[in-house]
Amino acid sequence: MTTNTFSEIPASMRAIRLTDPQDKTSLELQEVPTPTLREGEVLVRVQAAGVNRGDLLQAAGHYPPPPGASEIMGLECAGVIVDAGSTNQQPGTPVGCLLAGGGYAEYVAVPEGQLLSFPSGWSPAEVASIVEVACTVVSNMQLAGLKSGDTLLVHGGAGGIGSFAIQYAKALGATVAVTAGSAEKLEFCRQLGADILINYREEDFAELLKNKCNVILDIMGAKYLDQNVRALAMDGHLVIIGMQGGVKGELNIGRLLSKRGSVSATALRARDLADKARIVADTERLVWPLLVDGRIKHQLHTTLPLAEAARAHELLANGDVTGKIVLSVA
């Protein structure tokens, strides 16, 4: 490490650790070694870290970090570069970061390709709320080829992914249908631009949207597989990014074939560095201008101190959150 800010970096830092692997609520601030940098990484002092459902899964033991990634939770953050390592980055630069882990901490090592600039006017908490959802939605909408005039169905429209996906798809010129579990959440979706509002507790989205959806962004997996295929339009593409409704489901191949449909299932976290760098660059190119001109707004539900990670997880798990929760790091 060779930068002028090296002297400011302590050898240890505070980070959230799961102290009892059997208890997903045992999230405590502990002293741990500050990360060391690998080739191509910079050290970022974290100001805010986004909370994602993936973090809840990791705390519950269901979503281990990919090989080589930090054991610490936290899939996105905003902060300031304090050590540029072997890169040409400038210490002092504010950055948003896509992480394979490590965001729930005072410092995190970040591959250079996973840094994003600060959209002007955005705070660290706001930036930390949008990196992961933006990269996830952009990469999956590219895969599915969403374009102006298409109809997109977003399940869980009021969640972190959903609230971003609605706005992004509207900015692209798509018609957006959403599902959510309450009238309040649907109203939240409507205000974000959603055109077709479906309360999944009361209505069958597959009937309402039969053969109509060019693209579906799904987080339910098995539970919605058959209904999603029914809702697909000709040449439609179902992209599954969550399995909140189970892992194995019956696929009606005959129905899929009659529509020339596609089903993909993807995860961002396990992608390799080159893939992530491409997605981050595409996201900055496609989304950041929309953040600056206000066509996409952050959906920051609330900010809690890092020490209250357990409470943040509880809030998200309880399902009363619209948009995102962010942890602020002193």
Add this chain to the structure above:
Amino acid sequence: MTTNTFSEIPASMRAIRLTDPQDKTSLELQEVPTPTLREGEVLVRVQAAGVNRGDLLQAAGHYPPPPGASEIMGLECAGVIVDAGSTNQQPGTPVGCLLAGGGYAEYVAVPEGQLLSFPSGWSPAEVASIVEVACTVVSNMQLAGLKSGDTLLVHGGAGGIGSFAIQYAKALGATVAVTAGSAEKLEFCRQLGADILINYREEDFAELLKNKCNVILDIMGAKYLDQNVRALAMDGHLVIIGMQGGVKGELNIGRLLSKRGSVSATALRARDLADKARIVADTERLVWPLLVDGRIKHQLHTTLPLAEAARAHELLANGDVTGKIVLSVA
């Protein structure tokens, strides 16, 4: 109709009809009206018509022609333009034709976008043996993004689709694995260039190819769904074009997600005119040079007179055919 060859065209022609809808073997040559042309169609005097498994399905009542298509069987043919209709085509031009139906006849009406030139040195029977499989394989390999260095698994490598897919993928620079039901058929596949030979009666292809296949071209549907997903490599794409092993199967979404995999199911016949014209143009551009320079050879198993369509269907159904059967039209 305004062309100089009009006088040669009789008002009626002979074509194969299914005389008893309950009996798929009741295929007889009958006198029927010669087709009339719609806008953008040409009339082709058929010299040879390819036999496809789709024709067997249609004779059995399982694969009705799409709306507006001829009721007569026959998904491809080769012949000579005898009436250019409203197009700028030249009467007398030899052509290969992709058809939504109507090939088992003396004359067929063909949308201009579904005409292909004759590769030099190829006979009508040879051309009639390759149009449908070439268009099917090209369009599906484009969808799946098959490229040099990839591993492709082709199920039923010795069949009409399979024998073309092997050669096309080898010409693209892929490694090709095939399944077939006998040592003889596997030897046929080897001679076409297949690298990995799997007898599906004796070995489990999913074990042998676990996580190895970038693309799979499947004709079995439900029966192979789970095994195919096992065989997919990271970012792999399973394309299902046949359901010889059933229509509904269990999809392990968790496994698919861990590979960022995709499953598509497609059919060529029901595509609209613009789509087919694009596929036909791509096929002529990508495949026809390989036919001329001999890198792809026709796999004409046998030629029978049109009147023996029933016998042709029986041969294909019995499963002793490698490559294609073609009906010759006097």
